[in-house]
Amino acid sequence: MEVHTENYMGGGSPIRCLEAIRRDIPISLHGVGLSLGSAEGLDQAHLDRIWQVAERIEPDLMSEHISWSVSGATYLADLLPLPMTEEALAVVCRHVDQVQSTLGRRILVENPSTYMQFRHSTIPEWEFMAAVAARTACGILCDVNNIYVSAKNHGWDPSAYLAALPSDAIGEIHLAGHSARQLADDGTLRIDDHGSCVIGEVWSLYETALRRFGPVPTLIEWDQNVPPLEVLIEEARHADTLIDAVSDKVRRADAA
Amino acid sequence: MPTLLEVQTAMRRDLLDDGDAAVAATLGDALAPADRLTIYRNTSRTALTNALRLNFPAVQRLVGEDFFAAAADAFITREPPQTAWLDLYGESFPEFLQSFEPAASLTYLPDVARLERAVCHALHAVDAEPLEYSQLVDIEPPVHGRLCFTSHPSVSLVFSPYPVDTIWRAVLTRDDAVLAAIDHSTGAVWLLVERRAGEIEVAQLDERRWKFAEALFTGQPLSAALAVADDPNAAAWLAAHLAAGHFSDFALSDAENPSFAAEHAQ
Numbered sequence: 001m002e003v004h005t006e007n008y009m010g011g012g013s014p015i016r017c018l019e020a021i022r023r024d025i026p027i028s029l030h031g032v033g034l035s036l037g038s039a040e041g042l043d044q045a046h047l048d049r050i051w052q053v054a055e056r057i058e059p060d061l062m063s064e065h066i067s068w069s070v071s072g073a074t075y076l077a078d079l080l081p082l083p084m085t086e087e088a089l090a091v092v093c094r095h096v097d098q099v100q101s102t103l104g105r106r107i108l109v110e111n112p113s114t115y116m117q118f119r120h121s122t123i124p125e126w127e128f129m130a131a132v133a134a135r136t137a138c139g140i141l142c143d144v145n146n147i148y149v150s151a152k153n154h155g156w157d158p159s160a161y162l163a164a165l166p167s168d169a170i171g172e173i174h175l176a177g178h179s180a181r182q183l184a185d186d187g188t189l190r191i192d193d194h195g196s197c198v199i200g201e202v203w204s205l206y207e208t209a210l211r212r213f214g215p216v217p218t219l220i221e222w223d224q225n226v227p228p229l230e231v232l233i234e235e236a237r238h239a240d241t242l243i244d245a246v247s248d249k250v251r252r253a254d255a256a
Numbered sequence: 257m258p259t260l261l262e263v264q265t266a267m268r269r270d271l272l273d274d275g276d277a278a279v280a281a282t283l284g285d286a287l288a289p290a291d292r293l294t295i296y297r298n299t300s301r302t303a304l305t306n307a308l309r310l311n312f313p314a315v316q317r318l319v320g321e322d323f324f325a326a327a328a329d330a331f332i333t334r335e336p337p338q339t340a341w342l343d344l345y346g347e348s349f350p351e352f353l354q355s356f357e358p359a360a361s362l363t364y365l366p367d368v369a370r371l372e373r374a375v376c377h378a379l380h381a382v383d384a385e386p387l388e389y390s391q392l393v394d395i396e397p398p399v400h401g402r403l404c405f406t407s408h409p410s411v412s413l414v415f416s417p418y419p420v421d422t423i424w425r426a427v428l429t430r431d432d433a434v435l436a437a438i439d440h441s442t443g444a445v446w447l448l449v450e451r452r453a454g455e456i457e458v459a460q461l462d463e464r465r466w467k468f469a470e471a472l473f474t475g476q477p478l479s480a481a482l483a484v485a486d487d488p489n490a491a492a493w494l495a496a497h498l499a500a501g502h503f504s505d506f507a508l509s510d511a512e513n514p515s516f517a518a519e520h521a522q
Contacts, residue, residue: 009341010380011410013454033340039261046340071268075337077303078296080267083282087260116292119284120257181295183288191295 002028002219008057009049018057028061028172028219029053030141033075036095036109037068037082047102054103061172061217063108063141064099066092066129083118084128096136108171109133110141113149113178113192125150126164139171142213144206145198145221149178149190158205162212170213175206175239176221195224198235206239210246218243258282271297273333304332307342311376312349314427315369319359327356343380347373364423364440367416371424371458374412374449378456381409386501399508401479405472405497406505410451413470417444421458450502465493472497477509 001021008015008029018027031050034042054062067079082088092109099107111129123131133140142165151158177196181189198206198220210216220235258266266278270293280289305328309316316324331352337345350369359365386408395403414420419442426434446466448459461469464487471481472494482490497503 006341007343010343011383012379012381012451015383016454035340037260039259039264043339049341068264069340071264073338074268074272075340075342076268076271076300077307077337077340077342078271078300080264080296083258083260083263085257085260091260115295116289117284118263118282120282121284183291185287187287189292189295 001025002030002061005029005031005050005053005062006033008053015053015056022057022059026060027057028063028217029057029059031062031064032079033069034064034095034099035068035070035075036064036066036092036099037080037088038070038095039068039091040071040073042095042098043070043073047099050099051102054105061108062103062105063110063172065110065112066132067112079112081112081114081116081118084121084123084125085118086122089123089128089131092132093135096132096138100136100138106137106139108139108141110143110174111146111150113143113146113153113190115153115189115191117154124164125156126161130164130166130169133166133169138169140165140169141172141174142170142209142216143174143176144209145174145176145178145202146192148202148205149192152190159208162205162209167213170209170216173206173209173213173216173218174221175202175218175235193224194221197231198238203238203242207242210242214250215243215247267293267296271300272336301329301332304337304342304345305329307337307345308332308349311343311346312369312372314372314424315349315353315365317427317430318362318365318368318423323358327353327359330356344376346376349373364416364418364420367414367418367420368424368427370416371414371420371447371449374414374447375456375458377412378410378449378451381451384409384504387498387503387506389498392498392506395508401477401482402509403478404475404507404509405478405503406475406507407473408450408502408504411473411502412449413466413473414447414449415444415466416447419443419445421445421447421460424458450500452500465489468493469497469502473502 003018008018033046034050065079066082068082069076069078069080096107096109109132111125129140132138147158147161150156151161175198176192176194177198178190178192179195181191183189218239220239222232263282270279279293283289285292305325308328309324331349334352335348350366350373353359353369354366418440419438422438426438446461446463448461448469450457464485468481468485468490471484
């Protein structure tokens with residue numbers, strides 16, 4: 001079961017419920033507030049709170065995002081895009097090192113969905129992701145929907161993006177639905193809003209990802225316009241079917 | 257080429273309403289830079305407004321969704337959160353509402369917000385072991401007056417000249433009959449808010465008992481709290497605080513300088 005780390009930082013019932021669930025089900029702590037890309041450094045108090053949750057929950061997986069959300073000691077409550085530069089890469093790697101040494105464990109970092117690019121970016125995003133994993137020995141949480149959304153928004157090839165990620169670093173996959181918005185100039189921008197079913201093209205990309213990365217734990221994110229439970233279960237079942245197909249192939253290959 | 261710090265500072269200013277379009281100039285997208293920034297701004301505003309809604313649900317029901325959204329927007333611009341832990345965001349929202357001109361006619365609104373702030377603290381305060389009687393048995397009676405307590409993180413006190421607890425309950429249970437019948441001139445309430453076994457409790461105290469609790473919770477020595485209470489029942493009140501787990505620690509004040517330990521017990 002995956003939860004947002006930020007929802008369990010206080011005391012009382014929420015963290016106690018999670019401790020109880022944790023006895024039976026492995027937990028993934030997925031943070032949204034650490035701001036790995038902040039030029040001004042990590043918020044030590046926030047990192048300490050994450051450490052405290054991890055101490056109580058002993059999660060199987062922990063993850064954060066390749067983005068930033070803190071500037072001038074202000075939390076901006078969104079996963080904001082980084083310029084893809086050597087400077088930003090060095091900042092992110094320094095912070096991933098800091099987090100991994102504080103927590104005493106490996107974390108996963110998730111590729112973002114972005115709606116704009118900076119003129120001075122010099123590193124393709126897929127190379128940026130691979131470089132963070134290579135330099136810090138962290139894993140990658142591959143959000144297949146984010147790859148599709150960003151690729152459509154910026155004219156990248158989503159298959160080439162997947163192919164550039166280091167297979168052995170992939171520790172988890174995210175899927176989600178997204179929406180499309182008209183821009184003032186008649187262009188279209190895809191928005192990762194977790195409010196609808198996973199679209200066909202993203203399922204196809206997911207199959208490609210599974211073939212390349214093997215059967216990886218997968219989460220379907222849906223937190224706006226949450227549908228009846230049956231719809232969610234059907235989405236999860238479809239993902240399971242695709243994972244099983246890949247697992248069968250892996251087993252057959254092992255047997256051979 | 258702008259540094260990462262320059263990009264982030266410009267974007268923060270843009271998201272918080274005092275930008276000068278410096279970000280737009282750094283974008284490689286020729287098309288609709290303002291639209292692209294607006295997407296991030298909207299997501300940020302929605303997330304922070306929702307955090308305030310969750311922390312101040314009764315305030316929102318009292319003023320309506322649109323009014324609340326406008327008040328939240330003004331508050332977010334003025335006092336954006338300083339941490340990514342949003343469960344306690346809006347610490348100064350009650351004081352903001354006090355000075356928010358459009359809400360001036362709802363005189364009790366800031367006090368409802370103060371009660372909700374206390375409830376929010378009770379809900380999300382970190383866990384702490386309560387102080388047990390057994391930890392005090394070695395304290396000799398002659399020095400009891402120098403005992404200074406640390407209140408449990410989930411416990412707090414609220415005073416209002418309005419019956420805000422009745423208003424708060426009626427609003428959250430959507431009890432329009434009770435709400436319509438509330439007489440705002442019934443007088444002041446002295447409230448103790450706490451989390452007990454995971455549930456939130458809001459209890460009315462009488463004025464002396466509340467002031468005794470306030471003295472103890474702010475770390476004043478027991479002798480000073482007893483003087484404030486000036487009531488023969490104060491010893492029983494203290495026992496009730498201990499039994500309810502309202503303290504998490506204690507210290508002994510310096511006999512010569514009682515305020516010393518009080519400061520350190522805060």
